[in-house]
Amino acid sequence: MATGFLTDTTVCIGCKACEVACKQWNQLPADGYELTGDSYDNTKQLSGTTWRHVAFIENPKKRRLTGDVDLVALAEGVTEPLPGGAELDALGRWAFMSDVCKHCVEAPCQQACPTGAIIRNEFDNVYIQPDVCNGCGYCVPACPYGVITQVPHDGRAFKCTLCYDRQKDGLEPACAKACPTDSIMFGEVEDLKVIAAERVQELHDKGYSRAYVYGTPEVGGTGGIGGNHSKFILMDEPETYNLPRHPFLPQEKVKGGTIASMVAGAVLGAVVALAFRDQGR
Amino acid sequence: MSERTRDQAQQSNGSVETSHHPATDPERKDKGYYGIPPIKHAHWTWQIPVYFWIGGIGAGVHLFSTIAQILGHKDEDLIRASRYTVLGTMILSPVLLIWDLGRPERFYNMLRVLKLRSPMSTQSWSVFAFGTLSGLISARQAADDGLLGDDNLLVRLVKLVPARFLSILSLPVGLNVGSNTGNLISATSVPLWARNWLFMGPTFLASGLSTALSWLSLVLHLTHSGEKKTMHTLHRAEKATILIEAGLIAASLIRMSKWSKPLFSREVAPLFVGGTLIGGILAPFALLFGKESRPKSILASVLALAGGLAFRFAIIKGGRISADDPEAYFTFASGDSAPQPEDKV
Known part of the structure; x- marks a missing residue:
């Protein structure tokens, strides 16, 4: 049995409850209080001490409100030509995306690890054994998604464990539990695949033709990685979410x-x- | 509504951009998330490039002296200098590597498993094996040199060590120490390194041999030891190796194509163009041509050694810039440039 995440970015409201729940449950230290000045997102990226990160993407492409716009109709999801010649770029006006370790099927970090600290556990998740890791840092540049970092002061590398301890007790990971809109879903990968396909079809039917699943062997889980156990439903190019389109397994060569x-x-x-x-x- | 926005609205029949943040300006062509690197660079500090350099010297010196022994070239000074050099490099290498660990007290976990797909794992085992063998070989040398005292039990025991046989046995492991450093960095997601997977190992090995030959010629010159024919052989080999190294660096640059840009950045160009290409390859090559003389040879050796060190630093620093550049990674991981399983070359 393989477990994983499905993060549906189309219903994420950017509350960052997942980030907080993850920090709390896993007792991760604070990263300092720093204002980026870029957006309201001040935690910036995933790291050894931030295992969930919600990106706030302001993307004004074609984001032009023209004429007499019926905002109520817009909010209800009208995608036909709008009254008064108004244009709106679907859901793209303000996108949120809760990023996390992709738990690759063929994980580059695990292949790189010289100590055998990074393993696949019984839930088929990529897991770093903290009592084995000696902080060589080789997994850090191996990761094609920039997930793992070495924590200064501690010396070892850390990343999302997919709440191994909670799963052992039959609980869902803290982030999925805390998510108020079910943007983060946890379950068996095979079930999540079906849910993802249905949701993307639903979005296509509503006119959001750009919706797709990221983390498949075609997009985001390419080049020998064989797909990801953490999948995402995205509405824009992968790069907009700071994700590579066709990452690769560095150990292939x-x-x-x-x-x-x-x-x-x-x-x-x-x-x-x-x-x-x-x-x- | 600001003065400017109102003017724009009037000009464009009332339409207004809903965002005006420079980072989300629709005119901007760069992709990504506020320029935050999508991959993380290696945290390695100066110990790693210095290890790459020292390990390369050890590997190269061992290659030269082993071939000399196989071919029956009898120069005691050369063999002595080589064996003690290899021992020195194999004492320093683990020190540097362990120093760079986040948890140095757990270094022995490197020898917990052997993973052929992880160059860091094979490298650890190679350093361990090469270090152990070179320790034995050097012990025999020390016994022969009388450093372990006169006729005592230790000396009699150590004199049983088959040094020549062990030299040949450790040759493949030693070569792996020299080349695998290149394969180690190219088995990452960093565009500058990953793109050059084909030539990175060979380039590191050639550069290691060139620094090794320079080291040997420098030591023999400074200690006024070594036979004349040894020096002559060293010079010939140096010239040929520098040429091969130059060819491999050129091939690497062609292969890296646009992802080699960090090597020519303001931060790295002094190391790469100045230190490696001009100081470490062109200058020593020019010096080695023409009539052989001691001062010229010493200068060429020092330059080639410094050039080898500059090359390692340039590659590591260039890799950091490459990893921190979202544009480089996104272009690399979107087309056919990134290595794919089905690629042959």
Whole structure:
């Protein structure tokens, strides 16, 4: 059985309850009080001490209200040509997205980890064993989504555990529990896939043709990663949410690089041997 | 409503942009989330590039001296300098690597598992094995040199160590220490490193050999030891290796294409263009040409050694800039440039 998240960004209201619940349950330290000046989002990104992060995306593309706009009709989800020639870019006016570890099917961090600290646990989640990690930091640049970081002062690397302790007790993760709109859903990956497909179809039927699932083997879980156990329903290009479109499994080329190095070793050895020519006599 | 917004509204028949934040200006072409890097850079500090340099020297020195032994080249000074150098590098390397860990007291967890897909794991095992073997080989050398005292039990025991056999046995492991550092950084999501997976290992190995030959020639010159034919061989090998290194760096730059930009940034260009290309390759190569002389050779060695160190720092610093650049990562992870499982090369 594999468990995971489905984060439906179309119903996220940006309350950041998931961030707070995650910090509380996992007893994560504060990241300091810093105002970015970019938006109302002042926690910026995922890190070793922020395992859920809600992005506030202000995207004014085509966001133009023209003429006599019926705001009530807009709020009710009218997508046909609006009265008075008004234009509105669907749900894009202000997007929220609660980001989290993608729990890749073939996880680059897990493959990179030299100590075996990063494992797949019995729920098929990618889990860092804190008692084994020695803080080499190699998982950090390996992650194609910028999820893991090393926590200064502690030295070890941390990320979302998918609330391993809560799952052991039959509870859903803290973020999913706290989410007031069910933007964050927790469950078995196979069930979530069905829910995601239905929701995207529903959005398409309503006229939101840009809705899609991120974290499939086609988008966001590509290049040998084989999909993500944390999927997202997005309404804009992945890059808008700071996500790569076609990430890749960096370890795919370790074998190729090693073979190239062996060839180079043989050539350099031959060159050195040639340099000894005529010297033996 | 500000003066400007009102003017705009009048000009455009009442339509107003609902957002005016510069970061969300529709005219802006860059993608992403307020320029926050979508991947995280490695936290590695100076110990890592210095280790890459020292490990490369150890690997290269071992390659040269082992081939010398295989070919029956008998220069005791060369063999002695080589064995003690390799021991020195293999003592310093783990110190630097453990120093850089977040939890140094847990370094032994590196030897908990062996993962062939993780260059960090194979690297740890290689340093461990190469270090142990070079310790044994150097012990034999020390016994032969009389450093362990005259005829005592330890000396008699150590003299049983088959040094030449162990040198040949440790050659593949030693070469892996030299090349695997390149494979280690290219098995990441950092565009500058990942794009160059094919040439990174070979380039690091060639650069390691070039610094190693320079080190040997420097040591032999400074200690006024080593046979004349050894020096001649070293010079020949140095010239050839510098050429190969230059070729591999050129191939790497072509392969990295637009993602090599950080190497030419204001921060890294002095290290890469000045330190590596001019100081570490062009200048020593020019010096090694023409008539051989001691001062010229010493200067060439120092330059090549410094160039090798500059190269490691340039690659690590360039990788940091590359990882911090959302545009670089998004362009890399959207097209066909990123390595894919089905790619052959």
